[in-house]
Amino acid sequence: MHSSFCPPQRTLMGPGPSDVSPRVLAAMARPTIGHLDPQFIHLMDEIKSLLQFAFCTRNQLTLPVSAPGSAGMECVFVNLLEPGDTVVVCRNGAFGGRMKENVERCGARAVMVDSPWGETIDIDAVEQALKDHPQANALAFVHAETSTGVRSDAQSLAALASRYGCLSIVDAVTSLGGIELRVDDWGIDAIYSGSQKCLSCAPGISPVSFSDRAVARIRNRKSRVQSWFLDMNLVMGYWGGGSKRSYHHTAPVNALYGLHESLLILHEEGLQSSWARHKNCYQALAAGVDALEINLLVDKSYRLPQLNAIEVPEGIDEAAVRARLLSDWNLEIGAGLGELTGKIWRVGLMGHSANQKNVRLFLSALGSVLAASGWERKVDISQSLAAAANVFNDAEINR
Amino acid sequence: MHSSFCPPQRTLMGPGPSDVSPRVLAAMARPTIGHLDPQFIHLMDEIKSLLQFAFCTRNQLTLPVSAPGSAGMECVFVNLLEPGDTVVVCRNGAFGGRMKENVERCGARAVMVDSPWGETIDIDAVEQALKDHPQANALAFVHAETSTGVRSDAQSLAALASRYGCLSIVDAVTSLGGIELRVDDWGIDAIYSGSQKCLSCAPGISPVSFSDRAVARIRNRKSRVQSWFLDMNLVMGYWGGGSKRSYHHTAPVNALYGLHESLLILHEEGLQSSWARHKNCYQALAAGVDALEINLLVDKSYRLPQLNAIEVPEGIDEAAVRARLLSDWNLEIGAGLGELTGKIWRVGLMGHSANQKNVRLFLSALGSVLAASGWERKVDISQSLAAAANVFNDAEINR
Structure with a gap:
């Protein structure tokens, strides 16, 4: 009847828990x-x-x-x-x-x-x-x-x-x-x-x-x-x-x-480095999302790098996208709460989850699921990934 | 300055936590x-x-x-x-x-x-x-x-x-x-x-x-x-x-x-078997403690098998014995609380800790530490272990 629980290996990019x-x-x-x-x-x-x-x-x-x-x-x-x-x-x-x-x-x-x-x-x-x-x-x-x-x-x-x-x-x-x-x-x-x-x-x-x-x-x-x-x-x-x-x-x-x-x-790692890493990952994610012509909810001046509220484009079923990301990509992102239910996705870049690989995974996964959902807009994943890569490269150069 | 924590491998026979x-x-x-x-x-x-x-x-x-x-x-x-x-x-x-x-x-x-x-x-x-x-x-x-x-x-x-x-x-x-x-x-x-x-x-x-x-x-x-x-x-x-x-x-x-x-x-394991195992371990422990001419605090009719209050013999420093068990035997037992502070040891036989090996370890360790403490009484560890073994053997035979 019961047996040991072997959890799937998810990538946790919701509002927490983050990848341990x-x-x-x-x-x-x-x-x-x-x-x-x-x-x-x-x-x-x-x-x-x-x-x-x-x-x-x-x-x-x-x-x-x-x-x-x-x-x-x-x-x-x-x-x-x-x-x-x-x-x-x-x-x-x-x-x-x-x-x-x-x-x-x-x-x-x-x-x-x-x-x-x-x-x-x-x-x-x-x-x-x-x-x-x-x-x-x-x-x-x-x-x-x-x-x-x-x-x-x-x-x-x-x-x-x-x-x-x-x-x-x-x-x-x-x-x-x-x-x-x-x-x-x-x-x-x-x-x-x-x-x-x-x-x-x-x-x-x-x-x-x-x-x-x-x-x-x-x-x-x-x-x-x-x-x-x-x-x-x-x-x-x-x-x-x-x-x-x-x-x-x-x-x-x-x-x-x-x-x-x-x-x-x-x-x-040091606090300053950790803060900088979160910021850099967020900037890359934002650039990639922007390249997909999708908006972030929050004004740039007080956005959190570690928790990104991404507006669900019109005509897209937000829950279906999340379910697909989980089932096909083992990728967890979060839903909106309260009055933002159905209107945003919450994408975390927290701690161990804030890394280049996760940013790329998210952009590829989101682009792919949106494309498969019959979205009216053309989804260019390579452009999105290139925008993110630019941010990462700039950060390397400026180091 | 800081490094990963590598705990010692204790045997936990205090009032909890028990061995995991x-x-x-x-x-x-x-x-x-x-x-x-x-x-x-x-x-x-x-x-x-x-x-x-x-x-x-x-x-x-x-x-x-x-x-x-x-x-x-x-x-x-x-x-x-x-x-x-x-x-x-x-x-x-x-x-x-x-x-x-x-x-x-x-x-x-x-x-x-x-x-x-x-x-x-x-x-x-x-x-x-x-x-x-x-x-x-x-x-x-x-x-x-x-x-x-x-x-x-x-x-x-x-x-x-x-x-x-x-x-x-x-x-x-x-x-x-x-x-x-x-x-x-x-x-x-x-x-x-x-x-x-x-x-x-x-x-x-x-x-x-x-x-x-x-x-x-x-x-x-x-x-x-x-x-x-x-x-x-x-x-x-x-x-x-x-x-x-x-x-x-x-x-x-x-x-x-x-x-x-x-x-x-x-x-x-099943509930009945778990209850029986706790009882059996307690009976063996009690027999072994009795053979050392040390008393249990609680009347037999309402004693807990999983938590044994053992009276500290006169002239023995209870804290010193516990410290010795921990440092020399990696064995944790508990002190008395409140009005029983200094008067009893609390020896747990809980869950994974309730097994024959732990009972024997405890009797050997306690006997040995008491003997080394210059206790006036003669400590016969083999007699104590034999008393415990008898209980375990009887349980096997009666199965």
């Missing part, structure tokens, strides 16, 4: 040891220090939450908010909406600053909301909106939060490792990410980091954190420094082997 | 696919059906929470409780205490029924509490107290809950797969477990199951579940049946490969 490096897969298969083993404690220290490197922070409270990114989001909100608090929340996609859900489930009030899906956050509108709500104690926004492919100006937003005496809360699920992100220099107070995007680790872990100001708020809460599992006052006892660790929960040992290896790969 | 089978390790290293991939959806269905097998239930709402057992515990409480509810909570160890924490963080009231650590739950006292608090809507207890090695009479307690119109909430973190547990036959309403105990998967996943009665309570809540991540009303949309799955969070794909493989191993 064989090094990371191998790490996860190493023998499990105890979560209080001295060697594991040593690994935890290394992971903390590598996460500080990835986030560009010296924050002591920097650690991987033992659950996916949505739990990392919840971790930040339940620790920082108390019932009755007011938070200004920016929403220009699905994940800003999820922040609102989290704020309200903490018994706090979310003041929403909305921008259309596909556009970036309007900083003036945010400032107005902060002026209108002087009681607000936090400003929350998404750095890289995975639902639309939009980058927000995290540096300016964090500075604005600070100017109005608010903690800045940043969703960096899709940004960490893929685009510039400097927690300390930008004055970010609380940030969460995910393992399965530009870190290219398996899904299931959420790196978080809290500034000293945020930690002070957590330590001085009037009410208890509503989640026992995510209560940083308790988690600190296990992840905190020193040789004496108190048991809180059993860490996901093998998943953390994987995270460590993925952070190591990022460390070997 | 090479089959499970290999499964976790298979290529990551998307969490909405049709092949992954198929795997999810298989996992659900294998979990139903393991729990002995036909509950539709049976699935693995994407986080460790403590999140599974929280998942059950936040979904079933509303502010102002009253829950009778049995506490005879650390994990009953954690249940109280969870109840209170939901804004509910915990009526505690305490028994001394190391003793089983007093059913008469529980009944009295249910009589004294007719407004109680749930009875919560731990089936296998990992902190003490005590089994509770889950069948009688669940029946009692039902008689008093309460939902029964059961912590089966350490019991699932190791001792008899029948969710449907015993009328259990909500139950959570962990991947890293008798299932011998890597830590990080928490199987849960809810009866129809419990699902009705979740669907008819007056207030929203305080956790977005653990809200079963949302999780059901992703794990529920049907081909249309709505995205909730990104499932920990590779960890679920591992869980699937570990459940498959349990399915191949």
Whole structure:
């Protein structure tokens, strides 16, 4: 009846998970040891220090939450908010909406600053909301909106939060490792990410980091954190420094082997190089898509390189194309969410997936499937590939 | 500075994680696919059906929470409780205490029924509490107290809950797969477990199951579940049946490969055989420990086979012995928790770790370390091993 599961070998160019490096897969298969083993404690220290490197922070409270990114989001909100608090929340996609859900489930009030899906956050509108709500104690926004492919100006937003005496809360699920992100220099107070995007680790872990100001708020809460599992006052006892660790929960040992290896790969490459690689792959992809006369949804000035929202041409069945890419090319891309359902494809170039081979594969596959779908336009795959190659060649020459 | 982490090859005989089978390790290293991939959806269905097998239930709402057992515990409480509810909570160890924490963080009231650590739950006292608090809507207890090695009479307690119109909430973190547990036959309403105990998967996943009665309570809540991540009303949309799955969070794909493989191993062996193997290993271990004239803490009638609380003999430094077992024998056992700190060792025989080789290794190692520690008593390792061998031989003969 049942048998071992042997997954197909996909190329993952959706909104995440991204392709996981064989090094990371191998790490996860190493023998499990105890979560209080001295060697594991040593690994935890290394992971903390590598996460500080990835986030560009010296924050002591920097650690991987033992659950996916949505739990990392919840971790930040339940620790920082108390019932009755007011938070200004920016929403220009699905994940800003999820922040609102989290704020309200903490018994706090979310003041929403909305921008259309596909556009970036309007900083003036945010400032107005902060002026209108002087009681607000936090400003929350998404750095890289995975639902639309939009980058927000995290540096300016964090500075604005600070100017109005608010903690800045940043969703960096899709940004960490893929685009510039400097927690300390930008004055970010609380940030969460995910393992399965530009870190290219398996899904299931959420790196978080809290500034000293945020930690002070957590330590001085009037009410208890509503989640026992995510209560940083308790988690600190296990992840905190020193040789004496108190048991809180059993860490996901093998998943953390994987995270460590993925952070190591990022460390070997260097942050600047990783950011440059993502940008270069995106430019090549955009050139190739442009050559097919297909549009990208997002304005160039705030596009994410790692998540490309490609407009579905008129007369094309978006789901049928995705299904064909998966069945015939073993290539996964993502659908639109919410109001963009049916209107865009989301093509990820994240971490290990951001490479020249994948860009070429995607352009060939998309062109081929569109041509086979009886699209009215003539599809010239070689021109598309040549446009991408030009970008790669220019980058080589300029090196 | 940093390099890949190569863990030592330990034998895990603590309170969990237990030894992970090479089959499970290999499964976790298979290529990551998307969490909405049709092949992954198929795997999810298989996992659900294998979990139903393991729990002995036909509950539709049976699935693995994407986080460790403590999140599974929280998942059950936040979904079933509303502010102002009253829950009778049995506490005879650390994990009953954690249940109280969870109840209170939901804004509910915990009526505690305490028994001394190391003793089983007093059913008469529980009944009295249910009589004294007719407004109680749930009875919560731990089936296998990992902190003490005590089994509770889950069948009688669940029946009692039902008689008093309460939902029964059961912590089966350490019991699932190791001792008899029948969710449907015993009328259990909500139950959570962990991947890293008798299932011998890597830590990080928490199987849960809810009866129809419990699902009705979740669907008819007056207030929203305080956790977005653990809200079963949302999780059901992703794990529920049907081909249309709505995205909730990104499932920990590779960890679920591992869980699937570990459940498959349990399915191949059969529940009765697994329970019998755990019992047999425990009996051999107990005979060997007895031959060393060392006591087990817990009364024979409610001892857990999979978690043995061994009293530290007078004059022996318990931490030094554990450290020696780890450094010289690569053997991990656990320390006592709470009021049993320094007084017991906790020796696990869970899942893949419950085998003859491990029992012999433990007896040899313990005897050897005690002898080397200058213990006043004479240590006869061969007699201890012979006592264990007798148990194993008897089991062979009686087969």
